[in-house]
Amino acid sequence: MRRLLAAAVPMRLRGRLRRLQAEHAIAARAFDAVFYLKTYPDVGEVGADPLDHFMTYGWREGRDPSPDFSVSAYLEAFPEVAEQGANPFVHWITSGRPRAVRPESPQGFRYDVIARLRPVEARIPTARDAAAPRSDLAAAFAVSRGGLARLHVTFSHDDYSANLGGLQLSIGREAARLAEQGRDHLHLYPSRPWPVVRTAADPGVLGVVWNGAPVGLFEPADIAAALSAAAAADEGRSFAIHSLLGHAAEETADILAAAGLREGVFWLHDFASLCAGFHLLRDDVQDCAAPPPDSAACNVCVYGPWRGRHLSEHARLFERLRLTVAAPSRATLDLWQASTTLPAARTVVLPHATLVERGRAPATPSDRPLRVAYAGLPVGHKGWPVFQALARRFADDRRYEFHHLGARGDASLPATFRPVSAGADHPLAMRDALEAVEIDAVLVWPLCRETFSFVAYEAVAAGCAVVTGPDSGNVAAFVTETGHGRVLDEAALAEAFESGSILDLARARRAPMLYDLSYSALTLDLAATTSA
Numbered sequence: 001m002r003r004l005l006a007a008a009v010p011m012r013l014r015g016r017l018r019r020l021q022a023e024h025a026i027a028a029r030a031f032d033a034v035f036y037l038k039t040y041p042d043v044g045e046v047g048a049d050p051l052d053h054f055m056t057y058g059w060r061e062g063r064d065p066s067p068d069f070s071v072s073a074y075l076e077a078f079p080e081v082a083e084q085g086a087n088p089f090v091h092w093i094t095s096g097r098p099r100a101v102r103p104e105s106p107q108g109f110r111y112d113v114i115a116r117l118r119p120v121e122a123r124i125p126t127a128r129d130a131a132a133p134r135s136d137l138a139a140a141f142a143v144s145r146g147g148l149a150r151l152h153v154t155f156s157h158d159d160y161s162a163n164l165g166g167l168q169l170s171i172g173r174e175a176a177r178l179a180e181q182g183r184d185h186l187h188l189y190p191s192r193p194w195p196v197v198r199t200a201a202d203p204g205v206l207g208v209v210w211n212g213a214p215v216g217l218f219e220p221a222d223i224a225a226a227l228s229a230a231a232a233a234d235e236g237r238s239f240a241i242h243s244l245l246g247h248a249a250e251e252t253a254d255i256l257a258a259a260g261l262r263e264g265v266f267w268l269h270d271f272a273s274l275c276a277g278f279h280l281l282r283d284d285v286q287d288c289a290a291p292p293p294d295s296a297a298c299n300v301c302v303y304g305p306w307r308g309r310h311l312s313e314h315a316r317l318f319e320r321l322r323l324t325v326a327a328p329s330r331a332t333l334d335l336w337q338a339s340t341t342l343p344a345a346r347t348v349v350l351p352h353a354t355l356v357e358r359g360r361a362p363a364t365p366s367d368r369p370l371r372v373a374y375a376g377l378p379v380g381h382k383g384w385p386v387f388q389a390l391a392r393r394f395a396d397d398r399r400y401e402f403h404h405l406g407a408r409g410d411a412s413l414p415a416t417f418r419p420v421s422a423g424a425d426h427p428l429a430m431r432d433a434l435e436a437v438e439i440d441a442v443l444v445w446p447l448c449r450e451t452f453s454f455v456a457y458e459a460v461a462a463g464c465a466v467v468t469g470p471d472s473g474n475v476a477a478f479v480t481e482t483g484h485g486r487v488l489d490e491a492a493l494a495e496a497f498e499s500g501s502i503l504d505l506a507r508a509r510r511a512p513m514l515y516d517l518s519y520s521a522l523t524l525d526l527a528a529t530t531s532a
Helices: 002-008 010-030 033-040 041-045 050-056 073-076 079-084 088-094 109-115 132-144 167-179 222-232 248-259 304-320 329-340 384-393 428-435 456-459 472-482 490-499 500-504 522-530
Strands: 153-154 187-190 206-210 214-217 238-241 263-269 321-326 346-349 353-360 370-374 400-406 415-421 439-445 467-469 485-487 513-519
Touching: 010 050, 010 088, 033 041, 033 050, 041 050, 073 079, 073 088, 079 088, 088 415, 088 467, 088 485, 132 206, 132 214, 132 222, 153 167, 153 522, 167 187, 206 222, 214 222, 222 248, 238 400, 248 304, 263 522, 321 329, 321 370, 321 522, 329 346, 329 472, 353 456, 370 384, 370 428, 370 456, 384 400, 384 439, 400 428, 400 472, 428 456, 439 456, 456 472, 456 513, 456 522, 467 500, 472 485, 485 500, 490 500
Parallel strands: 153 187, 153 238, 238 263, 263 321, 321 346, 370 400, 370 439, 400 415, 439 467, 467 485
Antiparallel strands: 187 206, 206 214, 353 513
16 A cells, blocks of 8 residues: 555655655654643544654654653754754764753843733633533533422633643542432633633623543533523532633623522632732743732733733622632632622632541662752743753753753753653652652742642642752742741852752752642532532
8 A cells, every 4th residue: 555655745845755754663663652642632532643743743842752741942942043044853862862951041041931922802712612502502402300390500710620730730629529429510621711801892702521531522501501490499500610711700790690690709710800810920931929900010010900900800809709719728718808899798718629648758868969859740830940950050960960850841851751640540650650759849839929829739748859940939938937948049049059968858858748638628628608
């Protein structure tokens, strides 16, 4: 068959075909199909072969072929490869796998972030997805666990069943508890990722997950109508708004009204109720602590023109609904209450997880290098550039070893990479990996105020110390309250490594405890406040 196909190819194209076949074979040596399909589920959804997709389209779209190779980092480090139009992964393999060092601006990584900053309006989807007929949703509702009598409705920024992250896993825990209780669960999310809340002037389509299974995309009015037609007598229905991103306040309240719901829970997983820049980072690089909307700081920030939209939409939501505001940490609730006048019916702090002691960590040699790790995706707002700078500066210092544990690596870093991906089937994957490698200290250095850091808790549970900055929100509060690490500014961090004072965090000196994590079921642990 191959000979017949080759014979049908014009002579001028046969050389290119042979080259592509050879490049496929080269890339196959290090290509990780499992990683590719898990990272880019749309490839599997269309039935494409992962290697074929990467070689034909993926690398041109900036998709990575394995956890330890970054297409973008390699092309930035070797611009001649981009100029030649060569496949960077093939070039990396055939050139002896050189280490790609991403160039950094002399002004520092924050300058680079600002230079790449896109206006908010450029991030908003312009296309609108087609909606399925209301009858499809009615048919789904007809197959239920309890006739919708104890229905629980959740809203968030994406499909929790198809995406990974702390928020998605948290909603998944709610969903698991609902299944145990025999209750129906309706989850709604914007069909396309939206960086801001929608308004009545921004029509949008919502995705529906019904009892853990995707149903399709529907018009918000059709969801409300289907709920109204299917709703049974109320025996304790409830709702939780985990994120309003991609949702409009009036539509959200109308959908809940159709189910007979007005009292529920509004979660502070981020600060989108205070600003479109829901991390409270001015231009994505500097903590702003939510100053007054008319402040000079807002006037110079890329999110400033959009802050009014978020404040007004959340005000409409709180006017229509009676909401208990739930925060996963005291630091989060304190900042929120100091920065808004939204009329919460009640406020409560409920951590996503708590530590449960399980014994002393095994002893480690006192003369080994300090094992310092970054845990998670290599992204700027989580502090990856700070870890990069440390790893490069002290790469040849025998006092230290640098490790990166996460779902995707970066070939530019002089650190040992270990692929780790947590999910519903293994929620403690990161804790177990940190414990297995016997990491001494984890750098948890978000540029933004974390509302709750799972990584910080997982690190301590594994016997690690946490090193963080003073503007990290829940992380700094957690470390200060428990003594599990240090809170330093960037200058003090560099000095601690230079002087060696950071070596006090070695396991051999601390003799740390190990912990299990007891997870909250979120809204369902607040059941007394959520009944309609």
